[in-house]
Amino acid sequence: AQKVTQAQTEISVVEKEDVTLDCVYETRDTTYYLFWYKQPPSGELVFLIRRNSFDEQNEISGRYSWNFQKSTSSFNFTITASQVVDSAVYFCALSEAADGAGGTSYGKLTFGQGTILTVHP
Amino acid sequence: NAGVTQTPKFQVLKTGQSMTLQCAQDMNHEYMSWYRQDPGMGLRLIHYSVGAGITDQGEVPNGYNVSRSTTEDFPLRLLSAAPSQTSVYFCASRLQGGPYNEQFFGPGTRLTVL
Numbered sequence: 001a002q003k004v005t006q007a008q009t010e011i012s013v014v015e016k017e018d019v020t021l022d023c024v025y026e027t028r029d030t031t032y033y034l035f036w037y038k039q040p041p042s043g044e045l046v047f048l049i050r051r052n053s054f055d056e057q058n059e060i061s062g063r064y065s066w067n068f069q070k071s072t073s074s075f076n077f078t079i080t081a082s083q084v085v086d087s088a089v090y091f092c093a094l095s096e097a098a099d100g101a102g103g104t105s106y107g108k109l110t111f112g113q114g115t116i117l118t119v120h121p
Numbered sequence: 122n123a124g125v126t127q128t129p130k131f132q133v134l135k136t137g138q139s140m141t142l143q144c145a146q147d148m149n150h151e152y153m154s155w156y157r158q159d160p161g162m163g164l165r166l167i168h169y170s171v172g173a174g175i176t177d178q179g180e181v182p183n184g185y186n187v188s189r190s191t192t193e194d195f196p197l198r199l200l201s202a203a204p205s206q207t208s209v210y211f212c213a214s215r216l217q218g219g220p221y222n223e224q225f226f227g228p229g230t231r232l233t234v235l
Contacts, residue, residue: 004163006163009161033221035223037226043209043228043229044226044228044229045164045211045213045226047223047224047225050221050223052221091163091164093164095221108154108166108169108179109154109164109166109224110166111156111163111164111165112163113161113162113163114161114163
């Protein structure tokens with residue numbers, strides 16, 4: 001069974017600090033997909049990034065960057081020069097290519113527990 | 122496009138009451154799912170559907186029923202509400218083409234069962 005662990009329950013930083021959110025996953029599949037979602041105080045879930053298991057390239061998008069390491073089963077998320085607007089709950093999620101019951105690619109998402117990030121002015 | 126819509130936004134029920142949470146999407150997505158969000162537990166899958174007429178259970182299906190008569194709609198029914206079902210419920214949809222497609226989430230329904 002797949003599992004996602006976000007060990008950091010809450011992180012508090014001061015504006016302009018860099019912050020890294022950790023995500024560790026478990027899966028028996030060789031093909032899988034990792035996602036990060038943001039949930040701001042308004043409550044909606046916003047898709048941030050997707051990465052497949054064959055692409056270990058790190059990605060940078062503005063102040064956001066993601067570090068995917070298959071060797072340690074981690075997909076960490078770094079915010080550079082954090083801002084108050086980054087305050088949110090961040091979820092890491094895993095989707096396997098097959099559901100294990102016949103190979104159909106239903107791709108159910110398994111979420112981590114979430115990390116509450118608070119950025120103080 | 123309205124995306125994924127959910128009604129109601131808030132609901133208070135008494136133990137034993139039944140109700141239906143509505144979910145609709147206008148993106149012609151085959152795959153739809155229901156999650157519940159509880160503090161410290163992330164989002165957990167309740168039920169999902171890969172197309173009209175096809176549904177299956179997720180991680181926490183007990184106490185909930187679903188049906189999928191159209192591509193657009195995927196209602197979630199609570200048959201006899203219990204306090205343990207107090208939660209925030211999210212509906213999501215994505216293209217069925219592959220699990221690499223991100224899911225689009227509705228705004229959520231906050232349910233309280235007294």
